[in-house]
Amino acid sequence: MSGTPQGLSLEKCSNKKDTLYKSVEIEIRSGEPAVLLSYEWFTSYAAKQLGITLGKCWAPPKAHHNRLTLLKSIHIYKKHRVQYEIRTYFRHMTYERLTESTLKTFLEYIQRNVPEGVAIKITKKSVLDLPPTVQLTGDKNWIQCKRKNGLHIIQ
Numbered sequence: 001m002s003g004t005p006q007g008l009s010l011e012k013c014s015n016k017k018d019t020l021y022k023s024v025e026i027e028i029r030s031g032e033p034a035v036l037l038s039y040e041w042f043t044s045y046a047a048k049q050l051g052i053t054l055g056k057c058w059a060p061p062k063a064h065h066n067r068l069t070l071l072k073s074i075h076i077y078k079k080h081r082v083q084y085e086i087r088t089y090f091r092h093m094t095y096e097r098l099t100e101s102t103l104k105t106f107l108e109y110i111q112r113n114v115p116e117g118v119a120i121k122i123t124k125k126s127v128l129d130l131p132p133t134v135q136l137t138g139d140k141n142w143i144q145c146k147r148k149n150g151l152h153i154i155q
């Protein structure tokens with residue numbers, strides 16, 4: 001008995017290329033800075049356990065303030081107002097040099113454990129091959145582009 005199901009062969013799984021990601025930036029936001037700090041610790045610890053390189057973790061010095069001023073009364077008494085304020089705190093984390101399979105596992109794990117009241121935004125930067133029309137010349141500072149009407153050289 002083998003560890004794979006009968007209909008699945010290992011050759012089919014290994015032929016697909018794994019996409020490489022240069023960096024993944026995760027932005028989390030919430031109304032409570034302590035919750036963000038705790039969640040940052042959780043994601044950093046999970047990344048360390050998976051062998052993911054942690055880049056930079058930072059937070060803006062001030063929260064984003066959204067103020068709303070309303071009248072106390074619906075129709076009259078324009079002098080009497082109430083002011084509401086919503087503060088949103090942010091934290092940014094950058095993880096570097098990931099494969100697609102590792103990233104999928106990591107993101108699924110941290111997204112399933114997002115605390116209540118926390119929003120998460122993920123930005124991925126992948127590594128791509130140069131298109132076949134672009135070639136590097138002998139000098140590393142020059143790039144050559146093949147066009148229909150001839151060669152175009154970019155410095």
